[in-house]
Amino acid sequence: MAGIVKRQRIAGCVKSQRGAEESAVAKWLLIGGAIAFCLVFLLLPLANVFVQAGAKGSAGYWRAISHPDAWAAMKLTLWIAAISVPLNLLFGLAAAWAIAKFEFRGKALLITLIDLPFSVSPVVAGLMFVVLFGLQGYFGAWLRDHGLQVIFAVPGMVLATVFVTFPFVARELIPAMQATGSDQEHAALALGASGWQTFWHVTLPSARWGLLYGVILCNARAMGEFGAVRVVSGNIAGKTQTMPLRVESLNEEFHGQAAFAVASLLALLALVTLAFKTFLEWRQRREFVLAQQAAAGELSVVSPPSSAGGRPAATKGTRKHA
Amino acid sequence: MAANKSSVLPGFRLTMGYTMLYLSLIVLIPIGALFLRVFQAGMATAAFTPDDFDDFPALWERLVQPHDAASAMVWAQFPPDTRAALAAVAEPQRPQALTGALNQLIAGEALFAPASASNVVLSAKADWYLRHAPRSEWCNRTLLEDAFYAHIKKKTNWVDLWLSIKSPRALAAYRLTFGASLLAALVNAVFGTLVAWVLVRYEFYGRRFLDALVDFPFALPTAVAGLTLASLFAANGWLGRFLARPATDGRMEAITQYLPWFGVVIALVFVGLPFVVRTLQPVLENFEREVEEASAMLGAGRLHTFRRVIFPSLLPSILTGFALAFARAIGEFGSVIFVSSNLPYRSEIAPYLIVVRLESYDYAGAMALAVVLLIFSFGLLVGINVIEQWAGRFVKE
Amino acid sequence: MRIIWSLLLLGMAVGVDAGDIKLLNVSYDPTRELYQDYNAAFAKYWKAKTGDTVKIEQSHGGSGKQTRAVVEGLDADVVTLALAYDIDAIARQAGLLPVRWQERLPYNSAPYTSTIVFLVRHGNPKRIKDWEDLVKPGVAVVPANPKTSGGARWAYLAAWGSALKRSGGDETAAREFVRKLYNQAPILDTGARGATISFVQRGIGDVLIVWENEAHLVLREFGAEKFELVLPSISILAEPPVAVVDQNVRRHGTAAVAKAYLEYLYSAEGQAIAAKNFYRPRQGSAARLAAQFPPLERFTLAELFGDWQRVHRIHFVEGGVFDQLQQPSR
Structure with missing residues (x-):
């Protein structure tokens, strides 16, 4: 089973039979094509953000990101993420436990429903909450009579964000929990552990990578959501303006550089997310290799990893991402 | 996968209950509310229907001396002078009074919510009559019908909803949304496969960096993506300057100007790229090299091997990635509106048209469009799950 | 559920800091600079007159978008929009102010004009x-x-x-x-x-x-x-109108300050600020205006x-x- 070695992403270094490799020219052409494509679609947009942000000197840059409204936008963005990520995390844990560890009818439908917010246009998502909580909507008048404001205030923006980031944690956790099966939990229960203990000490550690991926992606999306939040935000500078909304607003105030300055913070956030994700993948892979080596010491036959082994989150999680 | 049907594990009812509760609160109820709203709008029947005009004297009677609640309501909403003028018209052969009444109707107070598509045609027609028809024709019954139908009918019912769903502008928006999404997903399917292939199969300087960067479009807020792509492809942008062409006066014209859909496709390619790459990567990593080697040993050329051996087994994953990129592109909003020129009929995407309708107070039209998109995305999602199951079976075999 | 609500309330609390009189002016795009200047001037004027500190929040966007927001419940005390049709919509669709709002202030409720x-x-x-x-x-x-x-x-x-x-x-x-x-x-x-x-x-x-x-x-x-x-x-002759949103100021108890906020636009200082931001004022020395705004025929x-x-x-x-x-x- 030499396949495993190759699967550990050193394929290019392994000499393989003649004819099963492209010629060097073709290989470099392919690499060149891929790099060119990534350059145009990934690297240039990224670099452009930072170059534009610094185009007119650092003074303007600092002024833009130290503006009180910019601070307020950052605070609000963090708050919204801080509320919506734990909510979705809790849901993700519950849903993953129910779906991964039990069999019941309508499971496929439930999974599809959990996926639904992925494919709903953010604008439509925002519109739904306007229909529910807007003054002309179902609960708007009641809420107003009771002095509560949902739409065009923080709660509405949180709701829209929660909707849009709804599936992230669940979609990462379900395959991770499914992959480990339930044998360990059964063993723990048989040994007298309580349900909670089993969950905390057995299930959660084995699914921790999926959990972390989900949280990172959920967080990135929660901080960056634009379309849905735009529909439900009153866009009051310093009050209901998140960072992406501030980018739009600054752009419209002729402050191109300031817009890019705030945008550069968001791009930085994206880079941190990527770095963190890459780090997690590296840790996970290393654990996997160590486990393999340990296993190989005892057994001569190594079973190939399950589909959720190598890069589980990359398969399921990064997929329908908003 | 462990085949356990464990009822031994605790917590099913708790977690399942919470899952359902949360799902309902956050997803199902809002979606339901949207559908309910559209349904209500559709059920808001017209106070008067075209059939009412068949018995014109009776309709007249109803209007001037309203007996039923609906007509009374309609009648009450006319301004007093219009009411008086209309009452005068009830006596025949008073063209002046009729003119006055029609003028009131057409140019005066809006009696109801803004007119809908069908109303416009009718009110424009009535308007034309007023301006151009000879005075003797002002008693023309058709004119009256048109004018009344246009203004008495309540704004929304199924016909109007349907009209706003299939209005030419909406159709153009669907065409662009689906066309550009399809094109972008195709580009991603081709280049995403290439990128995934290169990342998995080759070792080269910067591979790890590139691998990490593939997720960038996920992590980057869409507004920022739109902003930077717009400035990249502007006439003086880093890329735009090579694609710009001289306009008639010698000034450079950006590609997003002379190809209005170009910006839309670029934005959608950007946001869709990770889907294809990340779907393909694990499949490629698990791909049995032995099969390729066997094919090579049997004398097949590399290209032949790729076409006959590798490509077919990758196809389900490519399709999944394609469908995911497609689904993502359909709903995309933030990045597109910055890059696109948003010209009606030419570069206006459907989610943007929803916003346009909302902002010109056409709520029913906006919601109708939203429901169309919602139904489509749900269908697409079911489709993707089917492909994935099929792909999963394929891989297992 | 209770957790969710308390978190939401917490979130609400974050957005609102305690303090003095607050006024929300929902306006359209090109007035950002105008109202930044005007808000400072009005706050000063109001402080001098009543001793109260007033903080004016601004929301800007396309006129249609802003109108929709107010109709759907954005808590505007005053609206300063691009055209009367938009404020009409707030009056007609949401009933937040009387239909005849335009008669309440001089010059069709448009303190400045443009073209x-x-x-x-x-x-x-x-x-x-x-x-x-x-x-x-x-x-x-x-x-x-x-x-x-x-x-x-x-x-x-x-x-x-x-x-x-x-x-x-x-x-x-x-x-x-x-x-x-x-x-x-x-x-x-x-x-x-x-x-x-x-x-x-x-x-x-x-x-x-x-x-x-x-x-x-x-x-x-x-x-x-x-x-x-x-x-x-x-x-x-473009007349961007302004209006107090009656229902909202009643709930906030800001009716007086909202009214004064709009009326002050007609004062000499308000008009000067409008002119400084290139809106054609309704009053002012004709000669000085002619220099800044060349006359043209306006229908x-x-x-x-x-x-x-x-x-x-x-x-x-x-x-x-x-x-x-x-x-x-x-």
């Missing part, structure tokens, strides 16, 4: 002097989308009205002129501000059809050596089009004249 002018690139390479020049072949015109932008509505009506005036009231000629004009648009932004950015920063088009104040703002921000303002021979909405309801019904509803003009002929 629609052209902004061209330096040296006026396409030699654009008046409306007819816009439809010459090869001229790329940058308007905004009149369905979503208030300024763009005024621009659309200015174009239509100028053609009506030229042809002596021929609607067909006006329609043809406007059709040509919008078919020469390479881009149609949602808001007036978006159109300006396309023209100024992204270098799109030869001529921007724009609010007069916005054109001046561009000249100030980007330099008069890059762009030129062209006054057509005739244009529309009113009522004169050529009747009222906004009618204009909307004929031109801007889905399937209306504007949609018909945009539709590619086949």
Whole structure:
């Protein structure tokens, strides 16, 4: 089973039979094509953000990101993420436990429903909450009579964000929990552990990578959501303006550089997310290799990893991402 | 996968209950509310229907001396002078009074919510009559019908909803949304496969960096993506300057100007790229090299091997990635509106048209469009799950 | 559930800091700079008069978008929008203020006026002097989308009205002129501000059809050596109205300060601030004004089009004249 070695992403270094490799020219052409494509679609947009942000000197840059409204936008963005990520995390844990560890009818439908917010246009998502909580909507008048404001205030923006980031944690956790099966939990229960203990000490550690991926992606999306939040935000500078909304607003105030300055913070956030994700993948892979080596010491036959082994989150999680 | 049907594990009812509760609160109820709203709008029947005009004297009677609640309501909403003028018209052969009444109707107070598509045609027609028809024709019954139908009918019912769903502008928006999404997903399917292939199969300087960067479009807020792509492809942008062409006066014209859909496709390619790459990567990593080697040993050329051996087994994953990129592109909003020129009929995407309708107070039209998109995305999602199951079976075999 | 609600309430608490009188002014795009200046002036005036500190929050966006937000419950104390139709919508659809709101303040509740002018690139390479020049072949015109932008509505009506005036009231000629004009648009932004950015920063088009104040703002921000303002021979008298949102101020208890906020716009200082931000004030020394705002013939909405309801019904509803003009002929 030499396949495993190759699967550990050193394929290019392994000499393989003649004819099963492209010629060097073709290989470099392919690499060149891929790099060119990534350059145009990934690297240039990224670099452009930072170059534009610094185009007119650092003074303007600092002024833009130290503006009180910019601070307020950052605070609000963090708050919204801080509320919506734990909510979705809790849901993700519950849903993953129910779906991964039990069999019941309508499971496929439930999974599809959990996926639904992925494919709903953010604008439509925002519109739904306007229909529910807007003054002309179902609960708007009641809420107003009771002095509560949902739409065009923080709660509405949180709701829209929660909707849009709804599936992230669940979609990462379900395959991770499914992959480990339930044998360990059964063993723990048989040994007298309580349900909670089993969950905390057995299930959660084995699914921790999926959990972390989900949280990172959920967080990135929660901080960056634009379309849905735009529909439900009153866009009051310093009050209901998140960072992406501030980018739009600054752009419209002729402050191109300031817009890019705030945008550069968001791009930085994206880079941190990527770095963190890459780090997690590296840790996970290393654990996997160590486990393999340990296993190989005892057994001569190594079973190939399950589909959720190598890069589980990359398969399921990064997929329908908003 | 462990085949356990464990009822031994605790917590099913708790977690399942919470899952359902949360799902309902956050997803199902809002979606339901949207559908309910559209349904209500559709059920808001017209106070008067075209059939009412068949018995014109009776309709007249109803209007001037309203007996039923609906007509009374309609009648009450006319301004007093219009009411008086209309009452005068009830006596025949008073063209002046009729003119006055029609003028009131057409140019005066809006009696109801803004007119809908069908109303416009009718009110424009009535308007034309007023301006151009000879005075003797002002008693023309058709004119009256048109004018009344246009203004008495309540704004929304199924016909109007349907009209706003299939209005030419909406159709153009669907065409662009689906066309550009399809094109972008195709580009991603081709280049995403290439990128995934290169990342998995080759070792080269910067591979790890590139691998990490593939997720960038996920992590980057869409507004920022739109902003930077717009400035990249502007006439003086880093890329735009090579694609710009001289306009008639010698000034450079950006590609997003002379190809209005170009910006839309670029934005959608950007946001869709990770889907294809990340779907393909694990499949490629698990791909049995032995099969390729066997094919090579049997004398097949590399290209032949790729076409006959590798490509077919990758196809389900490519399709999944394609469908995911497609689904993502359909709903995309933030990045597109910055890059696109948003010209009606030419570069206006459907989610943007929803916003346009909302902002010109056409709520029913906006919601109708939203429901169309919602139904489509749900269908697409079911489709993707089917492909994935099929792909999963394929891989297992 | 309780957790969710308490978290939501917590979230609400974050957005609101405690303090003095708060006023929310929901306005449209090009007034950002005007109201930044005006808010400071008014706060000072109010402090001197009553001793209270008033903090004015601003929300800006396309006029249509802002109207929708107020109709759906954005808690505006005052609205200062691009056209009366939008405030009408708040009155009619949400009932937040009386239908006859426009009679409550002088000059149709429009403390300042503006008009629609052209902004061209330096040296006026396409030699654009008046409306007819816009439809010459090869001229790329940058308007905004009149369905979503208030300024763009005024621009659309200015174009239509100028053609009506030229042809002596021929609607067909006006329609043809406007059709040509919008078919020469390479881009149609949602808001007036978006159109300006396309023209100024992204270098799109030869001529921007724009609010007069916005054109001046561009000249100030980007330099008069890059762009030129062209006054057509005739244009529309644009009256951006202001109004107190009765229902909301009643709930907030801000009726008095909201009313004073709008009335102060008519004061000498308010008018001076408007003029400084390139809005044509209603009062002031004629000579000084003439220097800043060259006189031009301006027709009113009522004169050529009747009222906004009618204009909307004929031109801007889905399937209306504007949609018909945009539709590619086949």
